[in-house]
Amino acid sequence: MKIVQSLAISAFVLLSIQTVSAQYGNNGYGGNGYGGRGRMNSGMSQDRGQDKPREIPAEETISKIMLKLKPAVGLDELQEIAISNILLESIKRQGVILKQETNQSDQMKDLQILSENTERRVIELLNDDQKEKYKIFSEESKNPKKSKKNR
Template identity: 55%
Template sequence: MKTIQIFLVFTVTLLFSITVSAQYGNNGYGNNGYGNNNGYGRNQMSQMGQNREPDKPKEIPVEVTVAKIMEKLKTELVLDQLQEIAISNVLKESIRSQGILIKAETSQEQKIEEVKALSEVTDRKVNEFLNEDQKAKYKALNEQSNNSKKSRRKR
């Protein structure tokens, strides 16, 4: 009689242990503490946190921005290759500096003043590579773009 009781207790214990290990996977606690990646472990919790965070907008590379600007300048000002290279380098440097200024922990007014100063310096550097006719066209393009920005702000 005692052997039957021991056999029953052993069988019940074995059945419970199989059930418990099946819930946790991998005959134990798995890769990360509790179960596999789909279980109750840290991976599921971190995935939940990642899904709730809004995605940051992707920054447009400086080279892409400069390429768009240079396409317009190239056709309007009729630039030669040396002028294109020199002006594109000036614009790349300016846009990178502008990104740094905008991300800085300063007041909005100070940022505006610094960006205006950077814009003036950039215009002076670009003008160094242009002839007189190109300078006049470049100035007209800048005024035209400034006027279109002002009309957008008024709306």
């Protein structure tokens, strides 16, 4: 449950950062395109290509998660595919929830329910030993590098 929550929050933060950079980046506020002969033409061609901020594909996010999760929990190929599909479905549903015209508290409740359901579905695929490793992995991903701070 904790890993899915952290994934949901991470995905939301990443998408928010991209939106902010697209709004305040080099799209007219930075002065690019004015005052230089060569820069003006190249700036105009870049602006046409950057009408929308580049969204990180869900598959890319899932592959980064699975790179860490697979060795930490000891997943086999079938488990890896099944969990990847569960996470992909979860990320897509997160996007739908975040685009809904509801207040923030309702969205947070919906995201919490989605997170719990996703974690439950992932845990169902694991054996007892993997469940323990998954809990440890979830705690470590929730509180990264706590052990290194104590040194």
